[in-house]
Amino acid sequence: MKKWSLFPAVFLSLSLVLSGCNSSAETQGSDMQNHNGNQKPVKIRVAYYADETARDTMNKIIDQFKEQNKNIEVDITATDWQTHYDNLKVDLASGQGPTVFLLDGPYIPQYANEGTIENLSQRVKEIKLDDYYGFDAVKNPSGNIFAIPQAIQINVLYYNKDMFDAAKVTYPDQNWTTDDVYQAAVKLTDKSKKQFGIGLPNHIRYGWYSVVRQFDGDMIDKERKKSTMASDPKVREAFEYIKKFWEQGLTPNMKDQEGEIGTAEHTWMSRNVVAMFYDNYARRLTNDKEGLNYDVAMPPKGLKGDRYSAFVANTWVVNAKASAAEKDAGWKFVKYFLGEEAQKLNASLAEGITANKKVAQDSIHNYKGNPEHIKVFLDSMQYAGDLGDSPVWEEWHGAIKPIIGDYLSGKIDIDKMLTSADKAAQTVLSKGREYGK
Secondary structure, three states, rough: OOOOOOOOOOOOEEEEEEOOOOOOOHHOOOOOEEOOOOOOOOOEEEEEEEOHHHHHHHHHHHHHHHHOOEEEEEEEEEEEEHHHHHHHHHHHHOOOOOEEEEEEEEHHHHHHHHOOOOOOOOOHHHOOOOHEEOOHHHHHHOOOEEEEEEEEEEEEEEEEHHHHHHOOOOOOOOEEEEEHHHHHHEEEEEOHHEEEEEEEEOOOHHHHHHHHHOOOOOOOOOOOOEEEEOOOOHHHHHHHHHHHHHHHHOOOHHHOOOOOOOOOOOHOOOOOOOOOOEOOOOOHHHHHHOOOOOEEOOOOOOOOOOOOOEEEEEEEEEEEOOOHHHHHHHHHHHHHHHHHHHHHHHHHHHOOOEEEEHHHHHHOOOOOOOOOOOOOOHHHHHHHEOOOOOOHHHHHHHHHHHHHHHHHHOOOOHHHHHHHHHHHHHHHHHOOOOOOO
């Protein structure tokens, strides 16, 4: 799952990686004392993905942690997002995985059910959870916590001010509905300029899942065990709404994407392909780099006044296979990262909303530059919802994406799409283990 800048763009993540083979808790235990009673050093490796600028700041956070914890040795591995996840798959499978690593929220159920990450419910009793964003989102159905929020990504409506001005369209505000988005897209589309009113791609976060939730529907049930594609009438309404944009050329279709527009949906806004786009906090960095004249607005209200903002917590998790001493050292780092000193540095990266509420609010209040209405990201937190996270999250949305693509391209009708997608999703969900133990 590409970083919700993304996550494509630059999405900051950090992971502590074990140096050498993990020893079991039974053999090493939590004994960190040598024969003279002195504390033995514990070695962990920190692996994270970030751009060069972010790496300097992340390394500074790690250096400050080491300065305050002389008995913990930290090696650092910095990579891009894709390499980070590729490494995780290989290292965890071989038993050489990280002690602590960053994991995007939708993957938490999978890693928890596989027994890869530690249940942190007892450890978080040391933390005042209400002081942080994201803890409610990372709790599983039984209330257990396997992950600690590091930074928050939440979707809002981005819009190109120059395109709005040229088309004489009023900027979006808190009263906008999904119909207002459609009406604006009609006026903002200019085929002679290859300019589209909005980007609504065949994509779970940028496109259809966000719209379904705006319509107060969902594609799987609350327990994340059963598909509701065919049974929830709001899913049908949402897809009929999306189809209008595709049929009327208000968003790039499959044919458009075969040309210079391309399939990298997350670049459409910064490349002036679309006038509006649903995206997260980190997308600001790409837009700023390209010199885009843009702003952000609250997600529109659905037909019944509902709002939805796709929410992804970038989180710290602890390797369940690490030794007790390594887990303790890893937890010490995670707890340090939640402290005000580290949180202020984390906030300075501007790639995600840092987890500490006070630090995040102060950072955004004091922010100068684009977007003008940056506070919208915090205001949208009250409408935050996940992306249908489940132990088979990647599989279930991957199974239905080509079927949805056939519908949006006009190859099949909505009845065929809903029944086929429902069956495909249910086949995957039926294989998933319950997330809540």
